[in-house]
Amino acid sequence: xxxxxxxxxxxxxxxxxxxxxxxxxxxxxxxxxxxxxxxxxxxxxxxxxxxxxxxxxxxxxxxxxxxxxxxxxxxxxxxxxxxxxxxxxxxxxxxxxxxxxxxxxxxxxxxxxxxxxxxxxxxxxxxxxxxxxxxx
Numbered sequence: 228x229x230x231x232x233x234x235x236x237x238x239x240x241x242x243x244x245x246x247x248x249x250x251x252x253x254x255x256x257x258x259x260x261x262x263x264x265x266x267x268x269x270x271x272x273x274x275x276x277x278x279x280x281x282x283x284x285x286x287x288x289x290x291x292x293x294x295x296x297x298x299x300x301x302x303x304x305x306x307x308x309x310x311x312x313x314x315x316x317x318x319x320x321x322x323x324x325x326x327x328x329x330x331x332x333x334x335x336x337x338x339x340x341x342x343x344x345x346x347x348x349x350x351x352x353x354x355x356x357x358x359x360x361x362x363x
Contacts, residue, residue: 237266261295265307
């Protein structure tokens with residue numbers, strides 16, 4: 228069976244990203260939804276192909292759809308989980324640690340009060356409300 232453009236594209240992109248390019252295998256078949264590509268890779272390369280939050284896999288699929296559209300075909304990619312691959316544990320949303328509240332005292336803001344220069348011209352000090360009305 229000849230290697231089709233979509234199959235060759237996936238092989239080229241994936242082999243360029245992974246550490247074990249000789250372990251990359253792409254099988255192509257036709258199903259009721261169009262072209263079906265099944266990608267098998269080395270377990271150590273799984274994180275590179277999936278990417279953070281699945282972004283790399285999504286990008287590959289997006290580009291693959293463009294390649295398929297050029298040939299008037301709908302192309303679907305399935306990334307096979309290799310034997311022995313264990314997904315890293317991610318904390319669920321309700322299990323994520325909450326940020327620690329600071330025990331340090333937060334300085335009060337004087338942004339809403341007018342300021343005047345102090346005697347040594349290095350600091351500014353808040354003007355009392357009655358002084359503010361006299362200056363204006």
